[in-house]
Amino acid sequence: MNDYLFTNRMERILQIANQMSKEGIITSVDLFIAACREATGICSELYLYLYHQLGKDFDVKILNQWSRNAGADFNFIGHYKISMDAVLIFEESNKKRKNYGQMLINEGHMIQSILQSDAQLRFMLTEGVVDGIVNIACVPRDLFVNLDHFKKLYGNRISKHCMRRAAHSDLIELKSFVIHEFGERWLQHINAMTEKEVLPIYIAIYGEEIIGFACYDTVRNKKGLFGPMGTSHKKRGNAVGRDLLFKCLNEMAELGYEYAVIGEAGPIEFYEKACDAKLLQTC
Numbered sequence: 001m002n003d004y005l006f007t008n009r010m011e012r013i014l015q016i017a018n019q020m021s022k023e024g025i026i027t028s029v030d031l032f033i034a035a036c037r038e039a040t041g042i043c044s045e046l047y048l049y050l051y052h053q054l055g056k057d058f059d060v061k062i063l064n065q066w067s068r069n070a071g072a073d074f075n076f077i078g079h080y081k082i083s084m085d086a087v088l089i090f091e092e093s094n095k096k097r098k099n100y101g102q103m104l105i106n107e108g109h110m111i112q113s114i115l116q117s118d119a120q121l122r123f124m125l126t127e128g129v130v131d132g133i134v135n136i137a138c139v140p141r142d143l144f145v146n147l148d149h150f151k152k153l154y155g156n157r158i159s160k161h162c163m164r165r166a167a168h169s170d171l172i173e174l175k176s177f178v179i180h181e182f183g184e185r186w187l188q189h190i191n192a193m194t195e196k197e198v199l200p201i202y203i204a205i206y207g208e209e210i211i212g213f214a215c216y217d218t219v220r221n222k223k224g225l226f227g228p229m230g231t232s233h234k235k236r237g238n239a240v241g242r243d244l245l246f247k248c249l250n251e252m253a254e255l256g257y258e259y260a261v262i263g264e265a266g267p268i269e270f271y272e273k274a275c276d277a278k279l280l281q282t283c
Contacts, residue, residue, distance in 0.1 A: 004077060004078075004090060004094060004105055005103060005104050005105065006104055006105050006106075007104045007105070007106045007107070007267075007269045008269065008273075009038060009040060009041065009043065009106065009107055009269050010104070010105055010106055010107055010110065012038050012040075013031065013034045013035050013038050013043075013107060013110075014026070014031075014034070014077075014078075014080055016034035016037055016038060017030040017031050017033075017034035017080075018080055020033065020034060020063070021081075022068055024081055025072065025074045025081045025082070025083050026080055026081065026082050026083065026086055027066075027068060027083045027085060027086055028083070028085050028086045028089050028114050028117065028118045028121070029062065029063060029066040029118065029120070029121060030063075030086075031086060031089065031110060031114060032062075032111065032114050032118070032121060033059045033062060033063055035107050035110070035111055035137075036050060036059055037059065038107075041268060041269065041272055041279065042107065042108070042136055042137050042141065042268060042279065043107060043137075045136050045279065045281070046111075046133065046136050046137050049132055049133070049136055050129070050133075053129050053132065054129070062121070062124055065120075065124060066120050066121065066124075067120060069083075072084065074087075075087050077090060085117070085118070088117060089110060089113045089114055089117060089118075090105070090110070090113075092113040092116070092117065093105045093109040093110045093112075093113045094109075096109040096112065096113065097109050100266055101182065101233070102266060102267055103236050103237060103267075104267075106267065106268070106269060107137060108137050108138045108139075108268075111133065111137045111138055112134065112137075112138040115130055115133065115134065115138075140264035140265055140266050141264070141265055141268055141279055141280070142261060142262065142263050142264065142265070142279075142280040143261070143262040143265050143268065143271050143272075143277040143278060143279055143280060144259050144260065144261050144262070144277065144278055144280055145226075145249060145259060145260045145261075145262065145271075145275050145276065145277045145278075146258070146259060146276075146278075147249060147252060147253040147257055147258060147259060147260055148253070148258065149276065150249055150250075150253065150260075150275055150276065151250070151253050153276065154246060154249075154275065155250060155253070157246060159243040159246065159247065160239070160243070161204050161205075161206075161211075161212075161238075161239070161240055161243050162204065162205045162206070163202055163203065163204050163205070163243060163244060163247055164202065164203065164205070165198070165199060165201070165202055165203075166199045166201040166202065166203045166213070167199070168194070168199070170203060170210075171190065171194065173210055174190065174201070174203060174210060174213060175187060175190060177210045177213070177232075178190065178213070178230065181230055181232055181233060182230050186228045186230070189215060189218040189219055189228060190215070190218070192218060192221055193215070193218055200215055200216050200217045200218060200248075200251075201213060201214070201215045201218070202214050202215075202244055202247045202248060204231075204235075204240050204243065204244055206235065210232075211231065211232040211234075211235045211240055212229075212230065212231040212232060212235065212240040212241060212244050213229065213230060213244065214226075214227070214228075214229035214230075214241075214244035214245060214247065214248050215227060215228060215229070215248070216248045216251075216252055216260070219263055223257070224252070224257050224259060224260060224261055225260075225261050225262075225263050226245070226248055226249065226252070226260045226261065226262045226263075227262060227263055227264075227265075229241060229244055229245060229248075231244075241270070241274075242270075242274045245271075245274055245275060246274075246275070248260075249275060261280070262277055265277075
């Protein structure tokens with residue numbers, strides 16, 4: 001249980017849930033309402049959505065209607081007492097994290113697991129409201145970066161990794177790296193760049209080996225779109241992705257782009273923290 005790794009936002013959600021919990025035991029409904037009350041990023045958007053859909057004090061009403069089992073069994077995650085229904089939520093959340101190839105359990109993994117598992121909560125919500133929650137919190141989201149603001153904050157930061165622009169001679173090795181680490185889903189974007197004289201692709205190198213890559217202007221051949229980006233599983237947590245991100249965003253700023261759009265980002269909090277990216281609001 002103690003092996004779970006959480007984003008900072010998830011750590012705050014756990015703290016809020018613990019403060020709300022009855023008998024000091026966190027349940028799935030505590031986690032859901034704590035996510036709404038955390039009030040940053042998608043959690044802020046989620047709260048406003050449910051406020052408009054369900055009305056004022058929706059969080060209190062859900063908590064009051066949800067039936068708790070007094071004296072129920074629990075287990076520990078870290079120093080938190082977690083009810084057995086919530087333990088199953090975290091097990092499922094961790095599976096989703098692994099399926100998406102991510103390092104940390106985030107609020108999207110957890111909320112999707114709650115909606116799939118908590119029959120009481122589902123009974124309180126209409127199908128349309130559930131779909132709205134999923135579209136806000138449980139799917140990849142588009143973000144944008146103000147590049148002038150980015151340059152002022154991060155433009156002089158020095159990378160600790162060896163990075164360079166990819167040459168055409170690197171493409172065979174790069175494609176092999178992408179297939180091995182991420183499957184074939186990103187190959188189409190790299191293949192679309194082969195006719196360009198100067199590739200908008202940067203690679204990170206350790207020894208003679210590619211350990212990460214990042215692109216821009218490759219998705220649908222649209223200007224101003226950052227990505228895809230990926231880091232070798234064995235090098236994650238070493239700021240390789242952040243340095244590749246900075247390299248591309250700095251170059252986009254130098255080319256005169258005012259904004260960069262990060263399309264369908266999975267690790268949303270990573271981009272929010274790394275480059276002050278902001279969510280593009282859903283309709």
